[in-house]
Amino acid sequence: MIRKAFLSALGLVAASTANADWALNMPKGVTELSKETYDLHMMVFWWCVAIGIVVFGVMIYSLFAHRKSKGVEPAKFSHSTFAEVTWTAIPCVILLIMAVPAAETMIKAEDSRNPDLSIVVTGYQWKWHYRYQDEDIAFYSSLARPSLEARLPNSGVDVYSVENYLLEVDNPVVVPKGAKVRLLLTSNDVIHSWWVPELAIKKDAVPGIVNETWFQAEEVGTYRGQCTELCGKDHGYMPVVVEVVEPDAYRAWIDTRQDGDTKFASAQ
Numbered sequence: 296m297i298r299k300a301f302l303s304a305l306g307l308v309a310a311s312t313a314n315a316d317w318a319l320n321m322p323k324g325v326t327e328l329s330k331e332t333y334d335l336h337m338m339v340f341w342w343c344v345a346i347g348i349v350v351f352g353v354m355i356y357s358l359f360a361h362r363k364s365k366g367v368e369p370a371k372f373s374h375s376t377f378a379e380v381t382w383t384a385i386p387c388v389i390l391l392i393m394a395v396p397a398a399e400t401m402i403k404a405e406d407s408r409n410p411d412l413s414i415v416v417t418g419y420q421w422k423w424h425y426r427y428q429d430e431d432i433a434f435y436s437s438l439a440r441p442s443l444e445a446r447l448p449n450s451g452v453d454v455y456s457v458e459n460y461l462l463e464v465d466n467p468v469v470v471p472k473g474a475k476v477r478l479l480l481t482s483n484d485v486i487h488s489w490w491v492p493e494l495a496i497k498k499d500a501v502p503g504i505v506n507e508t509w510f511q512a513e514e515v516g517t518y519r520g521q522c523t524e525l526c527g528k529d530h531g532y533m534p535v536v537v538e539v540v541e542p543d544a545y546r547a548w549i550d551t552r553q554d555g556d557t558k559f560a561s562a563q
């Protein structure tokens with residue numbers, strides 16, 4: 296029974312790692328900070344593994360070596376200053392070893408000074424609005440039509456046949472590779488949260504408050520995320536798509552955008 300459950304669990308893990316869309320661990324991401332965050336996460340993970348091995352090792356060894364059937368007599372002492380000092384000091388040292396690099400990364404993550412461009416991100420029930428502060432560009436970014444149609448009850452569409460189902464938008468955010476992009480997040484109605492795992496960004500968009508964060512993507516590509524603050528019935532239908540492009544392609548995109556819906560944009 297247990298063996299069967301274990302084997303099926305193993306099968307699930309194997310199947311999931313074979314599927315690139317589904318991984319057990321967090322992604323390394325494409326920014327310096329996302330890589331640092333990943334390394335911190337792995338460092339803490341390995342500390343936990345080591346602590347688990349030592350603690351359970353001592354426990355299991357003690358249970359086995361001092362079992363009653365061997366005629367072991369229980370110890371009579373009830374207090375050990377040495378043990379108390381040791382089991383306080385060792386965790387303190389381990390916590391310090393983890394806290395120093397974690398604090399360094401957190402300070403960097405909060406430092407959104409001197410950005411190359413700033414984008415105001417506003418959450419709506421249930422879409423995102425982006426306004427490029429230094430350009431005359433603003434637009435809504437809603438769930439793409441194929442996903443929108445497929446998600447309706449009795450749509451008859453096999454959602455597995457829809458590419459990037461619920462993770463595609465009509466107007467993605469476009470940013471240049473290597474630029475420091477500052478995001479100013481707020482909301483028009485309820486609390487939303489802007490999350491893109493590969494940029495290592497998850498920041499709440501709160502009405503009446505402007506939250507700040509930043510990223511600097513080092514690789515060209517399309518990065519997808521979702522709203523991660525339960526914001527109403529269509530919370531699952533307001534994905535985030537960020538396209539990181541070469542600086543030339545970004546300029547070209549800016550030009551086409553400004554020729555297009557500028558009037559609509561500046562009215563926002």
Ligand SMILES: [Cu+2]
Binds near residue numbers: 421488522526530533
């Ligand atoms: Cu939301």
